[in-house]
Amino acid sequence: MKKIKAIGVLTSGGDAPGMNAAIRAVVRTAITNGIRVYGIKRGYNGLYHGDMFEMNLRSVSDIINRGGTILYTARSKEFNSPEGVLKAKEQCEKAGLDAIVCIGGDGTFRGALDLSRVGVPCVGIPGTIDNDIGCSEYTIGYDTAMNTAMEMIDKIRDTAQSHDRCSVIEVMGRRAGYIAVNTGIACGASAICIPEHPFSLEKDFLEKVRANQKTGKRHFIVLVAEGVGGVQQMAEEIEAKTGIETRATILGHVQRGGAPSLRDRVVASQMGYHAVKLLLDGKGGRIVAMQSEKIIDLDIEEALATKKTLDPALIDMNDEISI
Amino acid sequence: MKKIKAIGVLTSGGDAPGMNAAIRAVVRTAITNGIRVYGIKRGYNGLYHGDMFEMNLRSVSDIINRGGTILYTARSKEFNSPEGVLKAKEQCEKAGLDAIVCIGGDGTFRGALDLSRVGVPCVGIPGTIDNDIGCSEYTIGYDTAMNTAMEMIDKIRDTAQSHDRCSVIEVMGRRAGYIAVNTGIACGASAICIPEHPFSLEKDFLEKVRANQKTGKRHFIVLVAEGVGGVQQMAEEIEAKTGIETRATILGHVQRGGAPSLRDRVVASQMGYHAVKLLLDGKGGRIVAMQSEKIIDLDIEEALATKKTLDPALIDMNDEISI
Amino acid sequence: MKKIKAIGVLTSGGDAPGMNAAIRAVVRTAITNGIRVYGIKRGYNGLYHGDMFEMNLRSVSDIINRGGTILYTARSKEFNSPEGVLKAKEQCEKAGLDAIVCIGGDGTFRGALDLSRVGVPCVGIPGTIDNDIGCSEYTIGYDTAMNTAMEMIDKIRDTAQSHDRCSVIEVMGRRAGYIAVNTGIACGASAICIPEHPFSLEKDFLEKVRANQKTGKRHFIVLVAEGVGGVQQMAEEIEAKTGIETRATILGHVQRGGAPSLRDRVVASQMGYHAVKLLLDGKGGRIVAMQSEKIIDLDIEEALATKKTLDPALIDMNDEISI
């Protein structure tokens, strides 16, 4: 890889709190080390269209505490083709970009792989609230999203408790139950329903309700991951079978936004910093990740092939203590 | 009215943040003035069944900052009949209760009127997040609910902005647009859709979008009161007509819970205090209310007959500044 | 007053949450009504030095939810003299400004009066967290500051309760006890110590502690306004006289910042809107204010001469319920 003089940075896929902290770290680390940085707007879409601007130290002032992404994000149909990737490469050459830092999820990393293969070195940073990146224990936005969901459920709990109700609550997580499991534990949910595990309403919840009612428990929370869905139907079934007034709530997009938590800011800063250090060391085609709380990096293909599994012990634990 | 020696306090209807602060003020003011207080559980339901307990100064410790209601709340079919009201009166006599403080909305006040007519002096306190009590400019829970909605919309804004999206958001308010109008102003909503006013999607929103787009605006928020509803359908229509990616969100029950805001705690304290002072002065059959920021009281029938109207100037103002 | 074509807007004195919402309303209302607007940086200092820039509709996008002031604020020694005021007037003429909207406290209003007298029509908007403006029941930033203080005290309460401690807490309010009284009520403070009232530690607190301890109360909060001060000394005296472990905390500048509350955003929007409407109606030399929850306006001199007094009934009420 040739010596880097200028890089681009983009965010792609769904926005996640902490993306701005990562952008800030990328921009500042680059400039501190004598590299110019261009902000590419709306992900690969902006790269394809050459929609970018040079950033300086002040371009990223006072954004570490802001949700969303100042570089915007979007899907790009045009980029998703061999011609699109070559067009993007041309735009890099035109602007003098020697490498790109791409912040987002698996789709973002596949774009980074495509670009790396045609000769534009890329480094990917995992940014998605769902924590569904196989190679990394942690993804930027995950902690904030869970805390936001938790705070909302804490509020629902007040009403559930005052009315002796059951609340069936859908949290984010299309393919993965990480948010649901951890939020469920943190909110004392009686049952947690995720894509990775089978769920029997009778065995995993109704039996528990009957047992818990004998000890005086009168309000209940069931957490359901987006990837399972069906909360309205489940609420009706619970009310029909138990006689407990039951309400369904979909927490929705609120979980994506808001000021990032400390953990998201710190990890995003570390990952953005690490990404640029890799490029300074002449390493492209890498994904930054967290393993055992350490920031490491992997080859993109290896990263995309890595799987992780949710620890079922967490659900077993919840079954013993949320009673 | 005879001299009061013991009173009951209950919360009825939907729970609202600040109800606990009102209960605390009722209990403490009564005991400070030599009166015993009974907490009646689950509203008129508990009164009908005699489900109550004597409270002391410590019964209401550390609840001023808690959402929901420590006395629980419920609907009561049994109480809603002449026989039910007489049964409730009997329970008062049995427990030695000389009067009741009833915290809730219009339905709660009608129950208080029924009880007053059979000889149980009642004082009502307006507690409902919707602010839909005709005689009072303010109801307990209103400020907290609006701030909760606003904070959630601030988060949605991050995502709407990052993705150049339009968000159509339903907030609480079945019969009244108070939450929608004020939250709409506070969140810079382009349009606000409430039960009290006609709304034309074309004139009140789409025309504005086209004009605003020319000035560079790319993300939009539409606030819809629960009493109007239909956010999913409206989102689809907006996306079809403008080409702007549009998402619908129903904020739901989260708005009912949470630690009460300062305003709700202070007003609830004032109202609870005023309610007991009325009873100490031998006045029953009253509703406590706020008018021009002062705590006053009215006859229950007069209170129930009073109407208030949302100031349309607020919507006009929003039309000039949310552009 | 001649017809207005362009106005300036500035913030002066201490920053307050909601100032940005007021700036936004001023800018948008002016532009909607065909008037150009200039943002003047760092208050009268920027006016004196001609440090200003033309604003458009997008200059105030996404600031309604931000604390601080995008126009910055500062004290200006140079402006505070007859020559300084004339220099500021020259800058207005040079930039073509026909009037100024000045957001701040009493000092800001005196500057507005000086300018009005030399022929630059000004409208003042009360923006200060202390709520210490005589003519207005409400000042921008007041609600946010109180809620911020309250949330901090709620946290201190957790520790005070866990350790059976007394906490002596200083909140903002150099000349006025508004924040202290309302925050004290909202946090269940046993005693509230403000500049407007005499305070006897023995009679107003220690006697109460002894009585409350008999009912089982073990943790206590004393709220002290900044204008009284001396919390460390008071804490030591309390610990010495009661044997209760006592800690002093000064909440400090945290109270000034943060996203504005709904009330601050709505009132700031109304006031900014009203200010420009006055100028459109040819009215200068006015202060916008809130009286009985209505937005009104007064002559600047009249406004500066108006006094308001804190309702002592609030303290009496707190004495009966915080026990």
Added chain:
Amino acid sequence: MKKIKAIGVLTSGGDAPGMNAAIRAVVRTAITNGIRVYGIKRGYNGLYHGDMFEMNLRSVSDIINRGGTILYTARSKEFNSPEGVLKAKEQCEKAGLDAIVCIGGDGTFRGALDLSRVGVPCVGIPGTIDNDIGCSEYTIGYDTAMNTAMEMIDKIRDTAQSHDRCSVIEVMGRRAGYIAVNTGIACGASAICIPEHPFSLEKDFLEKVRANQKTGKRHFIVLVAEGVGGVQQMAEEIEAKTGIETRATILGHVQRGGAPSLRDRVVASQMGYHAVKLLLDGKGGRIVAMQSEKIIDLDIEEALATKKTLDPALIDMNDEISI
């Protein structure tokens, strides 16, 4: 170790958010597995005096989201002697307690070691906001305290920015800089001053200020750990040497309280669960800890002898990106 039939649980030392979640997990795991649990009030003080009560499943309802500790905490002089430890052992025998779960910091663990040595098997859980337990990467309360500090500093930033000021802020951490370093990174502090590292105001801050000012930076934050202190003096020195208006703030006890963050609730639940599982397996004299994000356990003496060091790379990184 004999088969366990009943255990006690206590919290000792400074309170930390998440302690209640740990208590809840201990109580529920024990009861689910057929063991009785006694809550011991005010740490070793309550054990010494036999101040305890049997807990059931409902004793820990609705506390997972509460700051502080429902078991209270205190220092105990009487327990800190060989006689005191024997008296505590007697109380255990009298109440039929076969083991104790002790939640707190190093002092708490030394008490647990003393008790274990006289034949009362103990398991310690690290609960302290400072994260200053050598054997564990994480201690209960740490994440909440840092987020609380960060949110407060975000507010101070609004004012610092509006006034072009420098803020010198003291955060918790008497012996350790963990809170200061991570909060400093998350808030974009220009300099971080901790007990573990030497700090030169000139080299580590003033030189940076001069360089940053050339790029347009006008407001600055310096984070100082409690163990270093001296913020008022440092603020004066900075103002004198740079001419930048500088304010000192001590965040204080607010950092100890508040609803625990998701991470604190989940980790506390895991640790409480693990502690009881150890006792069920016949293992006493252990400390539960987190290493590489896994919950593990160590011998108490080994745990007390283990040291950990703050990663200085975090400070180097901050130096490159907070500019």
